[in-house]
Amino acid sequence: DTGVSQNPRHKITKRGQNVTFRCDPISEHNRLYWYRQTLGQGPEFLTYFQNEAQLEKSRLLSDRFSAERPKGSFSTLEIQRTEQGDSAMYLCASSLVPETVEKLFFGSGTQLSVL
Amino acid sequence: AQSVTQLDSQVPVFEEAPVELRCNYSSSVSVYLFWYVQYPNQGLQLLLKYLSGSTLVKGINGFEAEFNKSQTSFHLRKPSVHISDTAEYFCAVSHPSGSARQLTFGSGTQLTVLP
Numbered sequence: 001d002t003g004v005s006q007n008p009r010h011k012i013t014k015r016g017q018n019v020t021f022r023c024d025p026i027s028e029h030n031r032l033y034w035y036r037q038t039l040g041q042g043p044e045f046l047t048y049f050q051n052e053a054q055l056e057k058s059r060l061l062s063d064r065f066s067a068e069r070p071k072g073s074f075s076t077l078e079i080q081r082t083e084q085g086d087s088a089m090y091l092c093a094s095s096l097v098p099e100t101v102e103k104l105f106f107g108s109g110t111q112l113s114v115l
Numbered sequence: 116a117q118s119v120t121q122l123d124s125q126v127p128v129f130e131e132a133p134v135e136l137r138c139n140y141s142s143s144v145s146v147y148l149f150w151y152v153q154y155p156n157q158g159l160q161l162l163l164k165y166l167s168g169s170t171l172v173k174g175i176n177g178f179e180a181e182f183n184k185s186q187t188s189f190h191l192r193k194p195s196v197h198i199s200d201t202a203e204y205f206c207a208v209s210h211p212s213g214s215a216r217q218l219t220f221g222s223g224t225q226l227t228v229l230p
Contacts, residue, residue: 042220106158
């Protein structure tokens with residue numbers, strides 16, 4: 001059990017560029033969550049997957065954001081046409097149904113800076 | 116809708132002194148309650164959780180919290196803090212019967228332990 005892995009750890013990009021983050025959950029976990037954390041705030045829910053199905057999306061997830069989990073293992077989060085307001089820490093978490101939030105494991109996050 | 120309020124954004128305390136980090140929640144139904152800790156450049160780590168049963172919950176690193184339904188609070192306490200407890204602490208809530216059962220976090224409390 002190597003924990004939840006996120007790559008890259010840091011990403012600096014220019015406004016208008018596209019970026020993609022990757023999350024590798026704990027291997028047997030079937031539920032995967034994405035959260036966003038801005039400076040001085042707690043994490044905010046973005047979306048979650050159960051296996052490969054994306055079951056819920058927050059209204060925070062604008063049309064420029066897309067998340068996938070094609071084989072029910074790793075997940076990617078893409079942001080198109082980045083804006084300065086997208087600068088944040090993007091956190092991934094995973095769990096094993098039926099214990100979902102009761103046993104949620106977080107990765108170290110990807111820190112995005114949009115210049 | 117549920118929400119979490121952490122009343123203190125920063126709490127400085129001297130080493131070996133007791134500490135209490137306050138958390139109040141708002142929900143019209145029963146909830147699960149959590150405290151997470153985040154060290155610099157790391158993901159969130161679960162300290163303790165209240166799901167049901169005894170209202171006094173003990174967690175890792177000597178922390179404990181008490182669920183008070185009448186006051187809708189879940190304050191975190193430690194009788195004697197160490198320098199290594201310096202970190203950001205997040206209170207979170209979840210509905211047991213919610214579809215995704217994702218976590219709603221407070222804005223965090225920065226605990227700084229002074230020598």
